Amino acid sequence: MTVDTKLPYEKEYISNYSADRNEPEWMKSLRLRALELVDTLPMPKPEKTNITKWNFDKFKHQSEGKKLDSLNDLPEDIQVFLDKENKNSNLVIQRNQSLAYQSLDNSLQEKGVILTDLSTALEKHSELVQRYYMKDAVAIDENRLTALHTALMNGGLFVYVPKNVVVEEPLQAIFWQEDPEVATFNHVIVVAEENSSLTYVENYISHNEQEEAVANIVTEVIAMDNASISFGAVDNFAKGTTVYVNRRGVAYRDASIDWALGQMNDGNTASENITHLIGDNSHSEAKTVTVGRGDQSQNFTAKIVHFGKQSEGYILQHGVMKDNASSIFNGIGKIEHGAAKSNAEQESRVLMLSKGARGDANPILLIDEDDVTAGHAASVGRVDPIQLYYLMSRGISQKEAERLIIHGFLAPVVNEIPITAVREQLTQVIEGKVY
Amino acid sequence: MAGSTLEIKDLHVSIEGGEILKGVNLTIKGGEFHAVMGPNGTGKSTLASAIMGHPKYEVTKGSILLDGEDVLEMEVDERAKAGLFLAMQYPSEISGVTNSDFLRSSINAQREEGDEISLMKFIKEMDKSMDELEMDKNMAQRYLNEGFSGGEKKRNEILQLMMLKPAIGILDEIDSGLDIDALKVVAKGINSLRNETFGCLMITHYQRLLDYITPDYVHVMMKGRVVKSGGPELAQRLEAEGYDWIKKELGIEDATVENA
Numbered sequence: 001m002t003v004d005t006k007l008p009y010e011k012e013y014i015s016n017y018s019a020d021r022n023e024p025e026w027m028k029s030l031r032l033r034a035l036e037l038v039d040t041l042p043m044p045k046p047e048k049t050n051i052t053k054w055n056f057d058k059f060k061h062q063s064e065g066k067k068l069d070s071l072n073d074l075p076e077d078i079q080v081f082l083d084k085e086n087k088n089s090n091l092v093i094q095r096n097q098s099l100a101y102q103s104l105d106n107s108l109q110e111k112g113v114i115l116t117d118l119s120t121a122l123e124k125h126s127e128l129v130q131r132y133y134m135k136d137a138v139a140i141d142e143n144r145l146t147a148l149h150t151a152l153m154n155g156g157l158f159v160y161v162p163k164n165v166v167v168e169e170p171l172q173a174i175f176w177q178e179d180p181e182v183a184t185f186n187h188v189i190v191v192a193e194e195n196s197s198l199t200y201v202e203n204y205i206s207h208n209e210q211e212e213a214v215a216n217i218v219t220e221v222i223a224m225d226n227a228s229i230s231f232g233a234v235d236n237f238a239k240g241t242t243v244y245v246n247r248r249g250v251a252y253r254d255a256s257i258d259w260a261l262g263q264m265n266d267g268n269t270a271s272e273n274i275t276h277l278i279g280d281n282s283h284s285e286a287k288t289v290t291v292g293r294g295d296q297s298q299n300f301t302a303k304i305v306h307f308g309k310q311s312e313g314y315i316l317q318h319g320v321m322k323d324n325a326s327s328i329f330n331g332i333g334k335i336e337h338g339a340a341k342s343n344a345e346q347e348s349r350v351l352m353l354s355k356g357a358r359g360d361a362n363p364i365l366l367i368d369e370d371d372v373t374a375g376h377a378a379s380v381g382r383v384d385p386i387q388l389y390y391l392m393s394r395g396i397s398q399k400e401a402e403r404l405i406i407h408g409f410l411a412p413v414v415n416e417i418p419i420t421a422v423r424e425q426l427t428q429v430i431e432g433k434v435y
Numbered sequence: 436m437a438g439s440t441l442e443i444k445d446l447h448v449s450i451e452g453g454e455i456l457k458g459v460n461l462t463i464k465g466g467e468f469h470a471v472m473g474p475n476g477t478g479k480s481t482l483a484s485a486i487m488g489h490p491k492y493e494v495t496k497g498s499i500l501l502d503g504e505d506v507l508e509m510e511v512d513e514r515a516k517a518g519l520f521l522a523m524q525y526p527s528e529i530s531g532v533t534n535s536d537f538l539r540s541s542i543n544a545q546r547e548e549g550d551e552i553s554l555m556k557f558i559k560e561m562d563k564s565m566d567e568l569e570m571d572k573n574m575a576q577r578y579l580n581e582g583f584s585g586g587e588k589k590r591n592e593i594l595q596l597m598m599l600k601p602a603i604g605i606l607d608e609i610d611s612g613l614d615i616d617a618l619k620v621v622a623k624g625i626n627s628l629r630n631e632t633f634g635c636l637m638i639t640h641y642q643r644l645l646d647y648i649t650p651d652y653v654h655v656m657m658k659g660r661v662v663k664s665g666g667p668e669l670a671q672r673l674e675a676e677g678y679d680w681i682k683k684e685l686g687i688e689d690a691t692v693e694n695a
Contacts, residue, residue, distance in 0.1 A: 385490050390527035393487050394541035394595060395515035404540065408531025408578070 009061065011035060014151055017062075021119060024126045030133075034140045034150035044143040044244070046270050048328045048360060049299035054268050055242045056145065059183035059214040061152060065095025065176070074176075080428070081203050081234070083172055083419045090115055090171045094186075096179050097155045108167060114160035115171050118187055121158030129158055132189050137220035137248040137276075145244050149185055149216045156187035159200055161227075163193040170199040170232075170419050177215070180208035180240065184215040192227035192255075199418045201232040203425075208240035219247040223255035225279065232417045234262040234426050235269075239294065243269040253279030253308065260416035262426040263290040263300065264433065274303040277311035277342075287316045289413040289426075291433040292325030292357065302346075303332040306339040306372075315346040318410055319359060320434060326358035331376070337368040344372070350380040351409050353434070406434055438465010438632035439502050439518055439602035441486075447496035448478075448485045455481040455692050457659035458497065463603060465632040470645055470670060473656035474678055476691035479638045480524060482656070483607040487521040488514055501603070516545055518602030522592035522609050528580040534591065535561065535575040538598060545599065564597045568624050585612035593624045603634040610644040622647035642674035655681055657690040 014035055018028040043052060068074065071082060074093070082088050090108065092115060093101035099117040108115075114125060121129050134140050140150040157173050177184050184204070192198050204215065215237055223229045229249075237243055243265050249257040257275055275284040286302045304313030315331040333344030344367075350359035363376035383405055391401035407414075410430060417423040441463045448456035455478045463469050471479050485492045486499055488511040499506040501517050509517060529537070538561065543551045552560075565572060568590045580588055589609055596604050606625070610618055625635070625648055637644065645653075645667070653669040654661045655678070663669070663681055672680075682690060 384527070387527045387529055389488070389490055389511055390523065391529070391537070392511035393515055393521055393523075394537075394599065395512050395544035396540055397512050397544065398510070400540065400544065401512075404532050404537070405529060408529055411531030 009035070009152065023122055024130070026126075026130050027122060030140070031151050031153070034147045037141050037147040038144055038151060041141060041144040041147050044145055044270065044272070046272070046299035046301060046328070047330050047362065049270065049297060051268070051270055051299070055212055056148070056214055056216070056244065058212055060179070060181040061154060061183055063096040063179035063182035065098040065100055065178055067098070068093060068095070068100045071101065078174060078176060078205055081174060081422055081425050083170060083421050085420060086169050090169055091174070092117060092157055092172075093174045093176065094155055094157070095176050096182050105169065111165045112162040113165060113167060114158060116158055118156035118158050125158070125160070128160060129189065132191055132220060132222060133187070134220075136222055136250050138218050138246055145216055146218065146246065149187070149218050152183070152185045153187045154183065154185045157189070159188075159190040159198070161192045161196040161198045164195045166196065167198040170201050172419060173200070173202040175202065175204045177204070177206035177208070177213065177237070177241070180206070180211035181213055183213055184217065186215070186217045188217070188219040190219070190221045190229060190231065192223050192229050194224045195226045197228040199230040199232070201417070201419045201422050203233070203422065204235045204237055206238045206241050208238045211240050213241045215241050215243045215245065217243070217245040219245070221247070221249040221257055223249070223251045223257050225252045226254040228256045230258050230418055232260045232419065232422065234417070234422055234429065235265050236429060237265040237267055239266040239296075241265070241267045243267060243271070245269070245271045247273045249275035249284060251275065251277050251279060251282040251284060254281045255279055256283035258285045258416070259287060260413055260418070261288040262414070262417065262429070263288055264426070264429045265298070266294065266296060268296055269298040271298070271300045273301065274305065275313070277304060277306045277308050277313060280308040281310045282308050283312045285314045285316070287413040287416050288318070289410045290319045290327065291430055292319065292321045292327045293323045293433055295324050298325070298327040299330070300327065301330040301332065303330075303334065304344065306335040306342040306344060309339060310341045311339055312342070313344045316412060317348040317361070318413055319350045320353060320406055320410065321350060321357035321359045322353040322434065324354070324356040327360070329359070329361045330364060331362070332364045332366065333374060333376070334366040335369050335372050335374070339369050340371040342369070342372045344374040346376040348378045349409070351406065352380065352382050403434070438634055440464050441519070441603050441634065442500045443486070443497070444500075445497035446482070446485065446494065446499065448481055449493045449495050450481070450491055454495070455659055456485065457692070459659070459661055461654065461661060463634045463636055465602065465634045466630070467652065468629070468635045468637065468648065468650045469652045469654065470637045470639065470650035471654045471656055471661075472640060472670065472673060474690045475640060477656045478659040478692055479640070479656050480607050483521055483605050483636070483638055486605060487511065487519060512544065515601075520596055520599055520601035520604045522596055522604065522606045524607040524611065526580050526588050526592055530578050530581050532579045533576050534579050537579045538595065541595065541599060560598060564594050564624075567597070567627065568594055569620050570594065586614070586617045589613055589621060590617070593621050597624055597628065600628070602632070603636070604628070605636045605638070607638045609637070610639055610641060618644065619647060642670050645670045657681070657685070657687055659692045662687075
């Protein structure tokens with residue numbers, strides 16, 4: 001079993017890797033501490049999915065990527081994600097582990113907004129990064145994969161919006177795994193200070209159909225008092241990449257974090273999206289869509305934990321399964337003791353397109369407080385023949401009628417993606433996967 | 436002769452093994468308005484659904500021909516393209532699909548590829564029809580039938596009828612759930628389609644609809660068959676005297692379909 005294999009990376013390798021990148025001392029020691037923990041920690045155990053046979057250890061750790069002289073040099077299927085409405089003025093493109101393109105509007109720079117690759121952030125804003133890196137959101141010792149991530153982190157992004165700054169235009173990042181064998185140990189930190197707000201959209205893309213690779217991603221999203229963050233993502237790793245993606249939010253008083261995640265990977269994927277509503281009156285909506293195809297196995301956990309009073313959490317998961325794909329959807333609302341007057345809602349819906357596909361929707365409520373409201377709904381079903389009949393009775397072909405019903409089914413989440421180009425692209429990706 | 440002809444011959448239809456229609460004969464020609472009346476449970480709506488090809492209904496005997504073409508051999512979408520339209524009693528709600536996207540897909544499905552309706556023309560036609568039906572313009576951007584009131588659903592069915600302009604329109608209990616003002620508006624929309632080629636089959640168990648849309652022919656269904664046909668005066672007599680005299684005349688005690 002892969003879990004028992006010894007990691008091919010030793011202390012010396014990690015030290016050198018950190019030194020080569022001129023990282024601050026704290027980062028090096030954090031990596032080394034995590035490396036020691038790797039073999040002492042268990043693998044994560046997503047509910048009802050056995051990931052112990054998945055490839056998490058076979059990968060290439062380093063690969064540079066060329067700088068882009070022009071965005072026109074990007075492959076066509078990446079160009080389409082670019083936010084043309086906004087002239088790509090707030091954009092970072094990471095190619096393998098290298099920063100390939102970077103731009104940030106001058107007025108935002110003057111206000112102290114940071115949008116840069118993690119390596120540059122460690123160089124220029126070491127203390128700020130240290131304040132948030134594996135601190136309030138994800139801990140290095142949660143499981144073997146978080147420790148492995150910390151030891152081997154090889155890319156990422158730092159987004160920071162200072163107090164009272166409102167960023168109207170979306171900030172965008174594209175992470176392009178161009179080398180078919182390289183691992184994506186990406187670490188993204190998004191911080192909105194008090195009374196600030198931002199919209200961030202990220203895309204992960206690879207093309208490795210045959211070659212095996214690993215993505216082990218940690219994303220930490222922090223909304224301080226009265227801050228609001230709208231977070232959109234389209235994950236589009238190819239079949240060869242095994243994905244563990246851990247997206248964690250922490251919302252303080254009156255803060256809100258809204259997620260719209262298009263989880264369109266073609267390989268085995270374990271996705272964990274947890275938001276901690278720490279402050280009173282904090283709010284989170286976690287909306288996800290996925291399309292499973294081929295033989296892939298996926299597990300999606302969306303969880304909102306209520307600590308603050310009057311906190312609101314709403315989870316909406318929509319999945320379409322075809323071929324022999326199987327997916328587990330866990331929508332978990334947890335209300336801690338003391339989080340009075342909180343409200344937790346979950347909805348998980350799965351549409352099955354093939355006999356061989358499997359889908360399992362598990363809305364779960366865990367409540368340790370009396371004075372709360374909560375609700376959940378779940379369904380797993382096929383395309384309704386009466387709906388098909390209705391559409392076809394107007395002359396629409398069966399194929400087109402099914403297409404309308406499927407897009408309609410996914411629309412509640414797709415429509416939440418903040419950048420028009422990304423939303424359209426997500427629709428295209430769905431189109432490509434369903435037909 | 437103008438328009439199309441829909442011929443229903445000795446139609447037998449079953450649902451889950453139970454026979455509902457037991458030999459219906461009916462011919463509708465372009466330019467004619469027919470009303471099919473009858474008490475509840477006599478097979479009227481089954482007739483409408485069977486013509487359109489509802490997946491739950493099985494035709495066990497008989498034929499349906501549109502201009503000599505075998506309708507029963509056609510898929511549901513092919514029936515629509517051939518010129519049939521059914522305004523349904525309970526239209527489906529489809530989340531995430533806007534009313535206007537659905538309507539445009541429907542119109543384009545019936546046109547040749549490359550000859551799709553332009554967006555401008557489509558919007559103009561839809562606005563015009565919605566005005567005629569006194570519909571709120573917001574309904575174009577709402578999801579198809581989702582959260583529509585009973586009356587809104589009926590208007591929306593007639594909106595589709597007006598925009599798709601079929602050869603033969605079948606209206607299944609289009610008057611149920613409509614108040615008198617709404618009924619007048621819907622009737623006006625339907626009457627606007629009246630011409631030498633459009634054929635219409637209205638299914639209702641109230642005479643009331645026929646006060647606003649005058650039929651050329653009236654048929655009464657009982658026990659899964661058309662038991663009596665006549666002109667508009669037949670509807671008036673039914674309004675005044677009910678169905679009992681027909682039952683007595685034909686020796687029928689219970690008009691509903693027997694399902695042993």
